Amino acid sequence: MIKINKERLVMQSVQGKIHSPTVNSPYRVDRNGQGRILPATGGITYNVKLGDSCMNLVGDHIEPGVSIKNENTQENNALMMLSCIGNEAVVISGNAKDARGIVTGMHSGIDHVLIYFNDEDMNKMAIGDTILVKAFGQGLKIEGFEDVTCMNLDPNLFEKIDLKIDQNGTLEVPIVAEIPAYLMGSGIGSSTAFMGDYDIMTGDKEANKTFGIDKLKFGDLVLLRDCDNTNGRQYLKGAVSIGVVIHSDCVLSGHGPGVTVIMSSKTTKIKGIFNDKANIGHYLGID
Template structure:
């Protein structure tokens, strides 16, 4: 197991409420210029969960499970920044009070934190119920690999990934596929990768098949080639990042499955190992 600084990481509470879907404009203009009316972000998405395909849904930026937000802008910024994939989440109000789940991603733009709960718990939930997250993971570092930056992942989940150092000193990380930098779209240029996500563009069907994008699932680990996320999001030849699929495919140009990054290096220090079950649903034991 890799040596980390997890024993020195701070765990704090952050909190939000289940956020209703919004529809000030009923239409979403797709990449062919056609207006569509579709379900999208927010709310309790009962029939979409981590481990499911993120490509088949008749929707746009669909978020699996439960989507939460804080009405206070500053507090929501902390919710987005400090929450990490794999953090424990607990319902603290409403009929489902006491139910526990896991953070599965942070969706930038709409600024939602996404959470997995069991189906029977979601049936008891309502818009406006409060959910507390035990935020733990930002600042995670690898003691013997200072050239690799970690972010957005609970240290307990990180340990479960089974990342190994090979004889060449590279970190071998389980992933389902590798994505070239030229397919990364919405979110490029953001000043930090420690909050939110950015999208794989899916307008080219041949590329979707070539790189296995058409087979992606919510919660899949993917390697991003020549993508530097150590600070902001940019193209950098030789850099490598690893992220997790957090929201569904999209109809808009420049958009697609959202990726929250969990590791990044400006040099080719990370090697992807193709692994069929490289999905957080498997590592969290919920599928």
């Protein structure tokens, strides 16, 4: 049986408002040097959902569901750092007040927390509505796995993922794809992986097919080979990280589907087991 320190973890409230899409220049310059006008981050995205394909959308860095942000920078840092995938979110203002949702990811750069809500509740929401997140999970540890750093993951969701320990004492994690370190792009070198995400680069179509990137869905669990996220994001031979796909493919060079890391090891204490149902929507019963 896999044991965690769930009973010692602290739950705190953080909150933000539904953040409007923003535009500086109308053009996003794609990998071919062409200016594209596309929907991108923010707001309420009605027709892109957890479990949908994150590829081939007519958009850039699309965030499924509801995107929130706090106008105070320090408070938003806390929202980004303390929120964990699987946390409960509660609408506390507006026509959808008291609606419940689930955090599905944290998006660096734009610094949004992304939240799943059902269609009925989203249709009552408006930009500026306030949403509270019951932040719970940072500091999660697995007993007997000191080499594995957990982050950004609600312990209740951790317990729903079909994790196993093999005969060699390696943690087996269900995944839909394994991504080599050389395909990890925007966000590499960040000082911490305990908030936000970094991108799988998708400029090489053959690599997209070879590694199953072209089939990725929002919420999929992926293994990042030779990627160390224990203290910032870096290449390290033999390191293994597990992450969740949180935003869509992108048209920009060095970008692609965003991955929020949920565990990492500098050693080979984590092993991926391919499973086409390895998606947080499946484990949360909302796929």
